[in-house]
Amino acid sequence: MTDGVAVQVCDLRMSYGATQVLCGVDFEVRYGEVFCLLGPNGAGKTTTLEILEGFRRPTAGTVRVLGLDPAAQAARLRERAGMVLQECGFPRQARVAELIDLWRTYYPNPRPLEDLLEVVELAEARNTQVRKLSAGQRRRLDFALALAGDPDLVFLDEPTTGFDPEARRRCWAAIENLRRLGKTVLLTTHYLDEAERLADRIAILRAGRIELTGTTREVAVLGGLATRISFTTPAALRRGQIPLPAGIDLAVRGSESVCHSGNPGMTLRLLLDWALRHSLGDLDGLAVTAPSLEDTYLQLTGSGPGLSQAGGDRP
């Protein structure tokens, strides 16, 4: 193991003709973590993954996966990395357990069949013909095949795109099982809730560049968004009987008062001092909300409020 890093990407660039798809991507995936490459469609997620999987040779930059160069050592990589591509069919006449068993013969140290069926929750469907599986079950069979060789690392390219909520939930459960097995997982998605729910760390990829990397919390903070502090507007404040707290940009919106702060500790102290002075107690309904990944993401991808509005009231 190279310094606990399963995947290392340095200044990765990719062009198709004159179109630059990746413009210098850097990130690392550590052993045992679930790492999510989050970004809108067309950001370059799949291209990045295909380079890491050894299907494409990058225009420039270095890539190491499990200490290997994917383009040059594809065969060795495939013994140790499982790959779930976006859309990939099964042989038409195959049955679930039979197909998994066939896949197991491709690898030097396969996982036991029963174990695989259990991890992806397909034990009851073991004798079902593949073409009779639901979309969610097919995806979980994808997982089982990718896990057949007991890989150290699993690539998942947009694992739940187009699924109904129940199918997504079961898919997520299967990915949680991968984490429990100690697998390193690199997944791409354009779903925020998926990244937030599954990932230990996230990189936001937009237009071929990594905008931010870190834990969900770090990404939100790095995004430069403020913590939201809100409380029920005290009656005295609403009637204008007491002044607004000094040094805080407080917005009174009917029954709720809201402010945003980059330094929530200080703001809270000021607020509570003010409340004490005006005999408002501990402020009913006081809530401190960390900036969410969604806020950061929407702002970065240009579909949400910008920084200038961070201090204002947002829905």
Added chain:
Amino acid sequence: MTRSVRLAMGQALIEQRSFWRSAEYALFTFVFPLMILLLIGAANVGSYLPGTHIKNTTVFVPGILAFGVIVAAYVNLGSKVAVLRHDGVLKRIKTTPLPSAAYLGGLLASTVATAILLAAGTGLIGWLAFGALPRPGGLLALTGGLVLGIVCFGSLGLAISSVITSAESAGPVTYASFLPIAIISGVFDPTFGGLPAWLSHLVDLFPVKSLAQVLQNAYAVRPFPAWDLVNLGLWAAAGATFAVWRFRWHS
């Protein structure tokens, strides 16, 4: 190397199992040629080629042998690979450490097995029902002809799979691209004739008639089919070249 061979054999077994499980493949591949053999064969019992002492069935049975080889090697392999590619199964295989040669070797071995079974079935029925047997010393020519036919039409099958753009059109395209040629090559009718000269020459250029004549030579003494052997070799080489040039693991 031995591991690749073992993997290829395992793949071939799985292919055979799924072949026999699938009505569309197994039925069309086996029932169609054998049905034609029995029906048209029955119509030719007791007839002789005009002006000769050669029974119609000794020419017709090897003609159906050729037809069977083409169905098993060309239609089956061609549409199978096209469907596998279109469904993304070939792409999925590339995510595993299975060597490409082992996978394709397994597909080809399964195709060869199907072709041999079909040829054996055709030969057996031709013998039992119509008394058609290879001429004395013709067994070697028969074996050689079958091998050459499987190689030639197998490589043409791989080649056409790269031209097929959807899974739905795989069967129709493979059948439609040889059935008309098979008909005007006289595969189904030992007394077939009367083509305009230019069309007759054109048919000679296709490998269907060549394979039929090579196999007919193993049943009834006819002029040594030198041109037909060369023609099959040329088509095999052309098919293999095109297949290698155009082969893709994804659609």
